[in-house]
Structures are given as structure tokens and as C-alpha cells.
Amino acid sequence: MKIDEAIQQTKKFSTEWQKAVINLVYTSSWVSAILEKRAEHKQITLSQFNVLRILRGQYPNPITNNLIKSRMLTNMPDISRLIDRLVLKGLVDRCKSNIDKRAVSLLITEAGLQVLQELEEEMLLNDILPKNISEANCKRLNELLDTFRGCLESESENN
Template identity: 50%
Template sequence: MKVGMQIGEEIQSNKFEDNYHKAVINITYTHLWLSNTFRCKFEKHNLTQQQFNVLRILRGQYPNPATINMIKERMLDKMSDASRIVDRLMQKGLVSRCTNNKDRRAVDIRISEAGLEILSKMDEEFKTKEIFKNNLTEEEAGKLSDLLDKLRG
């Protein structure tokens, strides 16, 4: 199995306080690397990463609706403004919004046919495993995920 470029080489520095510091730098660098890798996939469909995340949440609920609070709870980026993201997706015709029948203050949000079609196309165009499979085995990806879970405590 080939080993990729080490983090010290990537950032052209080996001045880490210790392995904890090195790990934080590596996780941050890898997060940005992944974001850049996916960005072109999202831009092709005129979506941001957060919009994609909201569409995936809504597809998971489909055909049932979701509320803004449910979307906020499930979003990867907890700092995102879910209401604003839903507004943008509505403007693009990818979601619909209507008043909840049981609670008039709540708003039901559903993914539209156009939203489902975009996600279906994106599912065919790229698979997450395509990014990793040349560098990590399925077992290593599982170990990495377990270590990241452990890190977050």
C-alpha cells in the first residue's frame, strides 16, 4: 500500500510541539483537502456543501417532511444558518415549504422532485469511496473513523 505525502511535507514544516499538535494540524489540513475535493462536485450542480447536506437530510426523511429544528440537529456544520440555506434551496426549486398541519408555528420542509433528481445524479457521478480506496482499505477507513469518534470523546 502506498503512503501519501506526510503532513510535514504538505505544509513544508516539521515544527510541531508534539504528536497532538501534529494531529490537529493534520486533521485541519485534511478537512480542507476534502472540502476542496468535493467543492467542484457541488459547484457543478450549483450547490454549496451545506446545501448538499440539507438535501441529503431531507432525502433521508422523504416522503415525510422535516422542520428547521430537525435539519439543524442533523447538519454536519452546526454553525450553519439552516433557515437561510432552506430559503436558497427553495429559490432553486429543490425544496418546498408549507405550514405544519398540527402546529401552525412550525413549517414543514420537503425535498422536491428536482432536489431528488440532483442527488440521484450526484450519487452516480461520484462515490466517497473513490477518493479513499487507492490510499485506505475499507478496514483502515473504519479504524480512522473509530479514532475520530474516540477523539471527540
């Protein structure tokens, strides 16, 4: 479905750039809603899934809240509460840091690894993406998004 139809736009966009921005925001929200619903099958949120993936990437080494916060896909102001919920669910363990006795390190549990394994395929959208976009177009989309973000990142560094 074209973006004009999806948002029931009756007036033509003033520029292709305006259309692209609206399309990015709409598509991001659409994908997030699908992923949230899928994560819900394991009683976790999309942000919690992201934390588990970060922890798995460092496994078996524990990491700090700050490292997790710096690697999150979306801005999470209260990472501590998010971690608290994962600890309560038994998906993450807290342990004392060997380097800094005041710091707390986090480690994904076997249960957390199991949740990721069970959700992984669903969260990759392999049931949607290959039906709607070729691998070549997906590669091109990745290149375009990387280029777009690169321009924005260099602009934000200058401000």
C-alpha cells in the same frame, strides 16, 4: 503526502498530538474543498447538499428548520437563508405543518432527489478513498475518530 510536506513544515512538531490536530484540520479542509467543487457541478454548496441528504432521509415526511439545523454536519447559523436558496432552485418545498399551524415544514422535491442521485457517487469520494486507504484502515480511522470525538463530547458536556 505527509502533513509536514503538505504545509511545508521545516521544524519538527513538538508532539504527535500537535501533529494530529494540524493533520485533522488540514485534511478536513482538503476534503471539504473537493466536496465543494463537486457539489458546484449541480450549482449547490456542500451545506445545501447536506440539507438535501437530511431531507431525503426523512422523505416522504416533511421536517422543520430546527430539525435540519440539529442534524447538519457543520454549524450553520442561518439555516433559513440556505433553505430559501434551495426553495428558489426548486429542490425543496415549504408546506404548512399539520401539527403547528405557525410552523413551516420542508420537503425535498423530485428535482432535489434527482440532484442527490446524480451527485451521490461523486460525493462519496469512491474515486479517491479506495486508491489511498484500505477498507480495514478506513474502518480503523472511523473507530479512532469516533473515540476522539467521544472524548471531546464528554469534555464539552462537563464544561
